[in-house]
Amino acid sequence: MNKSRIELLDVVALTIDLPEYNLYRGQVGTVVELLAGGVAFEVEFSDRNGRTYESVGLRPEQIMVLHFEPASPDSVRPMVTA
Numbered sequence: 482m483n484k485s486r487i488e489l490l491d492v493v494a495l496t497i498d499l500p501e502y503n504l505y506r507g508q509v510g511t512v513v514e515l516l517a518g519g520v521a522f523e524v525e526f527s528d529r530n531g532r533t534y535e536s537v538g539l540r541p542e543q544i545m546v547l548h549f550e551p552a553s554p555d556s557v558r559p560m561v562t563a
Contacts, residue, residue: 487522489515493544502535509547 487493491512498505504526514523516538524544526535 487512487541487544487546489513492547492549493524494547495543496545497543499537502537504535504537
């Protein structure tokens with residue numbers, strides 16, 4: 482799975498701090514809406530009980546998609562030994 486496009490319902494992490502929203506790099510959210518034709522994304526941040534505590538429009542460079550599946554064997558890089 483080598484997906485570079487961010488899609489609806491992707492689980493993402495912040496790559497920057499957004500102190501004005503009390504959100505910080507590494508916090509995990511879900512893409513809940515594609516904005517401006519996929520140029521920006523509405524990301525919802527929820528607590529452990531599923532209650533949304535913030536929803537923010539973000540640009541692709543502010544988030545990274547998290548992957549929960551192992552990489553395919555074709556994408557594994559060979560180990561380098563000294």
